Amino acid sequence: MHELIPNISQQLTGILGDIKYFNPEIYLSLLFIVVLITDLLFGRNSERLCRIVAAAGILLIIEKNIIQLPLVAEQGRFLFGGMLLHTHISVIFRLIIDVSAFLLILYFAWDERLKSHTKKLSDLYSITIAAVLGLHLMTMAANLLSVYLSIEMVSIASYLLVAYRSENAFSTEAGLKYVLFGAAASAVMLYGISLLYGFTGTLSLFDPVFISGLMQVNGAGVAFALILVLVGIGFKLSFVPIHFWVPDVYEGAPTPITAFLSTVPKIAAFALLINFLTPFISSQQWHSFNFELCLSVIGIITMIAGNFAAVMQNNAKRMLAYSSIGHTGFALMAVVTFSAQGIKALEYYLAVYVLANIGALMLVSYFTRITGSEDVNTYRGLGLKYPAASICFVIIMISLTGLPVTAGFTGKLFVFSAVYSIYQQNNSIFLMLLTITGALTTVVSLFYYIKIPLNLFLKRTESTAEPIPQPNYILIGAIIISVMLILLGIFPNWLTQFL
Secondary structure, eight states: OOOHHHHHHHHHHHHHHGGGGGGGHHEEEEEEEEHHHHHHHHHGHHHHHHHHHHHHHHHHHHHHHHHGGGGOOOTTEEEEETEEEEOOHHHHHHHHHHHHHHHHHHTTTTTTHHHEEEEEEHHHHHHHHHHHHHHHHHHBBHHHHHHHHHHHHHHHHHHHHOOOOOOOOOHHHHHHHHHHHHHHHHHHHHEEEEHHHHHHOOOTTTTTHHHHHHTSOHHHHHHHHHHHHHHHHHHHHTTTSSSSSHHHHHHOOOOHHHHHHHHHHHHHHHHHHHHHHHHHHHOOOOOOHHHHHHHHHHHHHHHHHHHHHHHHHOOOHHHHOOOHHHHHHHHHHHHHOSSSSHHHHHHHHHHHHHHHHHHHHHHHHHHHHHHHHHHBGGGHHHHHSSSSHHHHHHHHHHHHEEEESHHHHHHHHHHHHHHHHHHHHHHOOOHHHHHHHHHHHHHHHHHHHHHHIIIISSOOOOOOOOOOOOOOOHHHHHHHHHHHHHHHHHTTHHTTOOO
16 A cells, blocks of 8 residues: 555646646636536526627637647647547647637527527537537547547547437437437447457557557457447548437438538547547557548548539538538548548648538528528529628538538548658558549539529529528628638638648
8 A cells, every 4th residue: 555655646747737838727627617507597587698708618618728739749649548639730639629619609599490499498408518618528439438528528528419409309319319320320430449448458558568468458349349449430520330329310400400510520530530540550569550541531431422422412501411421431541541640630620620620501591590590402593682691602602512612622632732742751551542523522512502603593483472580690701701711712821821
């Protein structure tokens, strides 16, 4: 017993030294408690106040994360006994998550269907803050235990968000499907983690014993365990073949929740995937499992399945759901380069994708209130009646497609450049196939994204009804996002200088 006392003192000293690198997460925990108490104190009248507190708190978290950038060492820093890894990459991903969360917190109250909910939105803000805390932990997870706990934290919050409109049967069904698929993915991942622990005797991904232990085990068993863990991470990324839940859940969830699910969990999952792959890629002796082959095949199939399925959709949310699957496959191209250039391209691509996707779903809410439907065919002739919103919709669709002069084009250009640069060095057939598939599916995406401008401006309707006055908040938000997508496309260095 006495021999443990010096170790306890040393561990406590280490934990206290790590706290300054964990400030944003501590503030997030406090913000969650403050929003929760505000809701309890003011009851049904607390919605507006909770929203203000949550939005202001997220801005404070963004500022705390910016402060973290100069504190990060070149090789990163392990926190709390190796449970978390604090790196420049993780800070950038957390900043993207926080900015996205700020936009989403504003957007929640702009959606009429969600705002009219009998329970109001106070609980929604506290759940979102808890989810953001879990997303932060996902970007830093460096231990299989912290990987599992952070994913589960985000999953539980996501289940609550999807089924928030419990009086809506479609929303309840979407929530049930999400819980069932999530529970299955979680169980599969946990089994994979238990196998990896049994093979190595450690849960730390960056412990030298972890890689050396796996290299002494039969390759088939190691491959099986790694694939099971990738299933859990892939559930958050929604790549093929773990994508079946996406269209129904995205369609059944309230539109702002769809915007949440299609953006921030993906960002954190990509950061988690990078952390998980790093010890394997950096090891010169590792040859037991070919991650390049595995992720390349997944990326190619995901791009093809997501984009071709989206072509057949007329429901705007289902179309954007399949579109998000295609974008996941495209982003995997940057990961497969296993290079610093690829990671920077991924960060830029995800940042502009998040902007465009949130903007697109804002405008889906806008036009759904006008037409009473999410079918893109009901948008016919609305381009001239609602010109500002329609032009913004067109700009956002152009960015999601990846056409000049938008940020979406620049993001895809960065990814293609990173892939081609690494291809020139190693002549990998997988990178060549990814590049060809990415180019072809970008052309395919034009066929479904163009449905919206086509219906807004080129197809006519016999209706002569006067335009219905709409709240200005969504329109202002969409205009700001559209302008940002154009400016970041023309001046990408505004963003890349911070990556």
